[in-house]
Amino acid sequence: MRDLGAGFGYLLKGQRWVARHGKQYGFGLLPGLITLVLYLAALIALATWGADFVAWATPFADDWSSPWLGLFRGFLTAVLFALCLLLAVLTFTAVTLLIGQPFYESLSEKVDRDASPDGTAPESELPLWRDLWISARDSLRILVRALIWAVLLFALGFVPFVGQTVVPVLGFFVTGFFLTEELTAVALQRRGVDLRARLTLLRSRKTLVWGFGTPLGLAFLVPFVAVFLMPGAVAGATLMARDLLGEPAGDGANDPEGDDDENAGPHETSAARPN
Numbered sequence: 293m294r295d296l297g298a299g300f301g302y303l304l305k306g307q308r309w310v311a312r313h314g315k316q317y318g319f320g321l322l323p324g325l326i327t328l329v330l331y332l333a334a335l336i337a338l339a340t341w342g343a344d345f346v347a348w349a350t351p352f353a354d355d356w357s358s359p360w361l362g363l364f365r366g367f368l369t370a371v372l373f374a375l376c377l378l379l380a381v382l383t384f385t386a387v388t389l390l391i392g393q394p395f396y397e398s399l400s401e402k403v404d405r406d407a408s409p410d411g412t413a414p415e416s417e418l419p420l421w422r423d424l425w426i427s428a429r430d431s432l433r434i435l436v437r438a439l440i441w442a443v444l445l446f447a448l449g450f451v452p453f454v455g456q457t458v459v460p461v462l463g464f465f466v467t468g469f470f471l472t473e474e475l476t477a478v479a480l481q482r483r484g485v486d487l488r489a490r491l492t493l494l495r496s497r498k499t500l501v502w503g504f505g506t507p508l509g510l511a512f513l514v515p516f517v518a519v520f521l522m523p524g525a526v527a528g529a530t531l532m533a534r535d536l537l538g539e540p541a542g543d544g545a546n547d548p549e550g551d552d553d554e555n556a557g558p559h560e561t562s563a564a565r566p567n
Contacts (some may be wrong), residue, residue, distance in 0.1 A: 299503020299532065308529020309354055316399050320523025322390025328519050331380050338376055343369050381467060381512050382438045384531065385474040388429035388522055393424055396526045400478045403530040409540055414482045430477060430487045432452060441466045468505030469494065476530035483537065493536050505531055
C-alpha cells in the first residue's frame with residue numbers, strides 16, 4: 293500500500309513541478325492541444341456515422357422485426373463508441389508524446405537535472421529522427437498489447453455480474469499501467485532502457501505504477517483534462533523513473549529559479565541507447 297500512495301505522490305509532485313516552471317508548462321500544452329483536436333474530430337465522425345457503420349456491418353439483421361433490430365444495432369453502436377473511447381484514452385498519451393517529443397524530452401531532462409544531486413541528467417546521442425522512430429515503434433508495440441487487453445475485457449464484459457463490477461475496475465488498472473509505461477519511457481529511453489526492460493521494471497513495482505497511472509487514466513476520461521495534466525504527468529513519471537532505477541527522486545527543489553534556467557525551451561536531447 294505504501295507504493296500505491298508513493299505512485300500517486302509522484303503524480304502530484306509532477307503537477308507541482310510544472311506549476312513552478314510556467315514556460316515548460318506552456319510548451320508542454322501544445323502537443324496535447326494538437327492531439328485533442330485530432331481525437332475530437334475522430335470521435336465526432338464516429339458519433340455521426342457510427343450507426344451507419346454498424347448497419348453496414350450487420351446486413352444479416354436487416355429483416356429483424358422491431359424493436360429487436362433497433363436494440364441490437366443500438367447496443368453495438370454504443371459498444372463501438374465505448375471501445376473507441378477506451379482506445380482514445382490508451383493512445384492519447386502515446387500520440388501526444390510522439391507529436392511533442394522535443395518538448396517532453398526537454399521537460400524530462402530538466403526534471404532530471406533538478407532532482408539530481410549533481411545537477412546532471414542522462415543524455416541521448418541519437419538524432420531526433422531516431423528518437424521519433426524508436427518512440428513510434430515502441431508505442432505501436434504497447435498499443436498492440438493494450439488492444440489485446442481491450443478485446444479480452446470486452447469479452448469478459450458479457451459475463452453476468454463480473455462484467456459489470458470486476459471488469460471496469462480491471463480496465464482502469466490496465467489503462468493505468470500502459471499510461472505509466474508511455475510516460476516513463478521518455479526518461480527511461482534516455483537511460484538506454486529498452487521496451488522489454490521497461491516492462492519488466494514496471495511489473496516489479498505494480499502498485500507504484502497503479503498508484504500513478506490509474507488516477508491519471510480516470511482523470512483523462514474527463515474532456516480536456518488530459519491536455520492540462522500531460523506536462524505534469526511527464527514530470528512526475530520522470531521522478532518515478534528515478535525511483536524505479538534507484539536514483540534520488542526529489543521534486544525539483546534544486547532549481548529555485550524555475551524558468552530562468554537557460555534550458556527552459558525545447559531542444560534536441562541525446563543517451564546512448566541500445567536498439
